Amino acid sequence: MKIYGHPMSTCARKVLTVLAEKGHEAEMVLVDLMKGEQKKPEFLKLQPFGVIPVLDDDGFILYESRAIIRYLDQKLSGTSLTPSDPKERALMEQWISVETSYLSPPAMKIVAQKLFVPMRGGQTDEAIVEVGRKETVRTLDIMEQTLSKQEFLAGNSFSLADVSCMPYLGYLFPAGAGDLVTSRPGVAAWWERISSRPSWRKVAG
Numbered sequence: 001m002k003i004y005g006h007p008m009s010t011c012a013r014k015v016l017t018v019l020a021e022k023g024h025e026a027e028m029v030l031v032d033l034m035k036g037e038q039k040k041p042e043f044l045k046l047q048p049f050g051v052i053p054v055l056d057d058d059g060f061i062l063y064e065s066r067a068i069i070r071y072l073d074q075k076l077s078g079t080s081l082t083p084s085d086p087k088e089r090a091l092m093e094q095w096i097s098v099e100t101s102y103l104s105p106p107a108m109k110i111v112a113q114k115l116f117v118p119m120r121g122g123q124t125d126e127a128i129v130e131v132g133r134k135e136t137v138r139t140l141d142i143m144e145q146t147l148s149k150q151e152f153l154a155g156n157s158f159s160l161a162d163v164s165c166m167p168y169l170g171y172l173f174p175a176g177a178g179d180l181v182t183s184r185p186g187v188a189a190w191w192e193r194i195s196s197r198p199s200w201r202k203v204a205g
Helices: 010-022 065-075 086-119 126-147 160-172 185-195 198-204
Strands: 002-005 027-030 054-057 060-063
Touching: 002 010, 010 065, 010 160, 010 198, 054 065, 060 065, 065 160, 086 126, 086 160, 126 185, 160 185, 160 198, 185 198
Parallel strands: 002 027
Antiparallel strands: 002 054, 054 060
């Protein structure tokens, strides 16, 4: 089993976290994003949209991190990260959708402007950062309503919904926006629980 990606990639980190939670390893085939290797013809044969990660499971090629983590959770042995209860499973899917639409896009506006743009020699656009903060605040306020009453997004057990959110919140801290997490008691307690898991410590260092 191979993962084409980069250990600093948010989407690759989701996949690596699931592998760690399940107690499995995969060969990491490094795709150098700074050199644009994800846009080269040989990589586009695997991922026609030119983004990472890509899973190669003995010739079965799968891209899109949310599809990959669902596949790995179903296929691999180890503790399931998908609730067996239909309602909790539906809540897991709901929160993965929330992450996709309402959390990762604004959070990455902050992260890109504060971390990635300067890394490439550009100048941070604070107007974009402010928009990202406002949009992220809205989502985290809604998450707070849930996490003030239960330990994890889908209920009382750690699930793929929590995994999906981890990389984006993790990058808010070095981007100088960790206060968005720590200022909300329910979200802050949840983040402490999930970020202290051995799987995340292994992936995020």
